[in-house]
Amino acid sequence: MSEDAITRANPSGQNAGRALALLALALGLVALPFLVQAVGQPALVPLATRVLIYAIAAASLNLALGVGGMVSFGHAAFFGVGGYVVGIFYRTYVDDGLFLGLIPGTTQLLVTLPAAILVGGLLACLIGALCLRTSGVQFIMITLAFAQMLFFLFVSLKAYGGDDGMTIRRRNELFGLNTRDDVTFYFICLAVAALVFLALWRIVGSRFGMVLAGIRQNERRMAAIGIAPYRYKLGAFVISGMGTGLAGALMANYLRFVSPDMLHWTKSGELMIMVILGGVGTLLGPLFGAAALVILETVLTSWTEHWQLILGPILLFVVLFTQGGLTGLFDRLGIGRSER
Amino acid sequence: MSQPLLSVRGLRKRFGGLIATDGVDLDVVEGEIHALIGPNGAGKTTLLTQLFGELSHDAGEIRLDGEAIDSLATPQRVHRGLARTFQINQLLPDFTMLDNVALAVQAREGHSFRFFAAARGDKSLRQRAREYLGAAGLAHRAEIKVANLSHGEQKQLEFVIALACEPRLLLLDEPMAGLGHAESEQMVAMLANLKGRITMLLVEHDMDAVFALADRISVLVYGRVIATGTAEEIRENQEVRIAYLGEGDA
Numbered sequence: 309m310s311e312d313a314i315t316r317a318n319p320s321g322q323n324a325g326r327a328l329a330l331l332a333l334a335l336g337l338v339a340l341p342f343l344v345q346a347v348g349q350p351a352l353v354p355l356a357t358r359v360l361i362y363a364i365a366a367a368s369l370n371l372a373l374g375v376g377g378m379v380s381f382g383h384a385a386f387f388g389v390g391g392y393v394v395g396i397f398y399r400t401y402v403d404d405g406l407f408l409g410l411i412p413g414t415t416q417l418l419v420t421l422p423a424a425i426l427v428g429g430l431l432a433c434l435i436g437a438l439c440l441r442t443s444g445v446q447f448i449m450i451t452l453a454f455a456q457m458l459f460f461l462f463v464s465l466k467a468y469g470g471d472d473g474m475t476i477r478r479r480n481e482l483f484g485l486n487t488r489d490d491v492t493f494y495f496i497c498l499a500v501a502a503l504v505f506l507a508l509w510r511i512v513g514s515r516f517g518m519v520l521a522g523i524r525q526n527e528r529r530m531a532a533i534g535i536a537p538y539r540y541k542l543g544a545f546v547i548s549g550m551g552t553g554l555a556g557a558l559m560a561n562y563l564r565f566v567s568p569d570m571l572h573w574t575k576s577g578e579l580m581i582m583v584i585l586g587g588v589g590t591l592l593g594p595l596f597g598a599a600a601l602v603i604l605e606t607v608l609t610s611w612t613e614h615w616q617l618i619l620g621p622i623l624l625f626v627v628l629f630t631q632g633g634l635t636g637l638f639d640r641l642g643i644g645r646s647e648r
Numbered sequence: 649m650s651q652p653l654l655s656v657r658g659l660r661k662r663f664g665g666l667i668a669t670d671g672v673d674l675d676v677v678e679g680e681i682h683a684l685i686g687p688n689g690a691g692k693t694t695l696l697t698q699l700f701g702e703l704s705h706d707a708g709e710i711r712l713d714g715e716a717i718d719s720l721a722t723p724q725r726v727h728r729g730l731a732r733t734f735q736i737n738q739l740l741p742d743f744t745m746l747d748n749v750a751l752a753v754q755a756r757e758g759h760s761f762r763f764f765a766a767a768r769g770d771k772s773l774r775q776r777a778r779e780y781l782g783a784a785g786l787a788h789r790a791e792i793k794v795a796n797l798s799h800g801e802q803k804q805l806e807f808v809i810a811l812a813c814e815p816r817l818l819l820l821d822e823p824m825a826g827l828g829h830a831e832s833e834q835m836v837a838m839l840a841n842l843k844g845r846i847t848m849l850l851v852e853h854d855m856d857a858v859f860a861l862a863d864r865i866s867v868l869v870y871g872r873v874i875a876t877g878t879a880e881e882i883r884e885n886q887e888v889r890i891a892y893l894g895e896g897d898a
């Protein structure tokens with residue numbers, strides 16, 4: 309099975325089955341908070357919220373990594389910066405000050421989320437413009453280096469908590485909803501996730517997406533038909549950074565806390581693991597991958613603090629034997645065909 | 649003679665100690681099929697690669713329609729009307745034949761920063777791509793993934809993609825190599841059919857095809873053009889006989 313699952317032409321007969329499975333998944337996600345309450349496990353709602361937020365980040369990374377073939381090991385930068393947008397807006401609001409002497413604070417989600425998208429995109433434009441002049445291992449290392457630079461920058465920013473990070477006492481507000489309520493916040497994240505996946509689905513199938521997938525497969529061929537790869541890669545990298553910044557802003561709201569941990573290279577690694585677990589280049593793979601990693605982490609940490617020792621072999625198994633992550637596995641078992 | 653479509657002067661390329669292109673002068677006239685022949689390792693592919701801008705030359709000048717194109721990157725040269733096929737296939741293996749051709753059609757329509765409408769649902773794009781495939785007798789294979797095509801079909805696809813770029817000057821690097829007898833004849837027929845409409849610089853070892861198609865032939869040996877002329881002139885040329893034809897390479 310190749311890696312281009314979302315960019316491959318669909319044999320038309322399977323479309324109906326896929327649409328059905330997708331509908332079932334959507335209904336399941338909507339019903340989830342009520343189901344877990346019914347079985348007396350309300351603590352699963354925050355867990356599912358975390359899955360959704362990571363799914364947004366992983367899906368965004370997947371556009372660069374899975375579709376465009378840009379193996380970024382620095383996406384924690386966009387995730388963390390998205391979180392800090394929320395934190396800094398909140399701190400500025402509380403202090404009644406001006407960020408950089410210009411920008412007033414706010415606690416409105418309708419401001420902080422677009423701001424995080426914007427900042428994530430701008431940062432990705434900057435980092436991408438420099439990193440995309442390299443490729444292969446060099447690209448991996450230089451994206452990692454940029455993310456680590458940002459990590460140390462925020463560690464040293466004492467005004468925003470430095471090492472310890474910042475607490476955000478209250479989640480951002482949206483239309484007078486009680487965002488503190490876990491179920492309400494779950495639905496906010498679900499709505500955002502749905503929009504992100506919809507947007508990515510359109511992008512991947514668009515002219516831009518076809519060019520991007522072409523670049524992953526053979527840059528020389530793309531140049532030979534008159535397409536200069538660099539700006540398309542940069543465009544995809546920026547979109548990817550925007551989505552990841554958005555996820556970071558949601559995570560800061562979810563945790564009501566932001567710290568350099570969100571920028572740490574291990575976070576970049578986790579996002580990559582989610583993409584690989586779910587199936588590189590597949591549309592819904594990142595959702596499955598995020599669910600798998602969050603659940604694994606939760607289950608394994610309850611057994612042992614050395615949970616990563618167990619995660620390693622599991623990951624190895626998935627990469628070596630499933631050919632295409634969980635999506636590929638589901639496919640061969642004949643279930644969850646919706647992801648194509 | 650009017651101004652040539654392609655004019656190369658003093659082109660030079662060195663790989664370490666090896667001089668792959670050694671002061672090449674070459675004119676390709678609009679409308680002609682100009683064959684470039686020479687023994688293995690003569691530097692034919694290297695020359696095409698420099699003309700196409702994928703490899704920079706150390707010295708010399710390349711003009712297309714009178715304008716120097718030396719400083720242009722490959723995609724810009726494609727926009728100026730250059731296209732090439734590769735001796736070693738350069739295709740998009742995860743895509744279908746149709747996708748491969750449709751992307752070339754799409755690239756001709758300007759930038760691809762269009763994020764919303766489904767490219768595979770674009771009827772005019774798909775239709776034109778199908779026409780190109782149909783003209784090469786490949787319509788029935790349109791939906792097959794490139795990785796699952798035979799070598800000969802991939803070779804033909806290379807050619808169709810190049811045509812979909814609607815070039816003024818087509819650089820062909822051994823389009824017949826690896827084709828079966830029937831496929832090879834079909835390729836010769838297609839080239840003959842395009843003759844006059846698209847100017848071609850044809851690198852080919854199949855001498856029957858070369859003599860059948862070419863208006864003029866240049867012979868490249870050790871990176872130098874040792875002779876240029878009509879098929880007759882090349883056949884009679886003593887130096888060429890010794891250096892190349894005498895080897896029985898064809």
Ligand SMILES: Nc1ncnc2c1ncn2[C@@H]1O[C@H](COP(=O)(O)OP(=O)(O)OP(=O)(O)O)[C@@H](O)[C@H]1O
Nearest residue numbers: 663666668686687688689690691692693694695735
């Ligand atoms: N990138 C490179 N680096 C070093 N040497 C190279 C490179 N590309 C080609 N060469 C050398 O340059 C010479 C010319 O190679 P080229 O591929 O152009 O020959 P050719 O005429 O196309 O041969 P063939 O008929 O076998 O295709 C060869 O000796 C080759 O080994």
Ligand SMILES: [Mg+2]
Nearest residue numbers: 692693694735
């Ligand atoms: Mg060659």
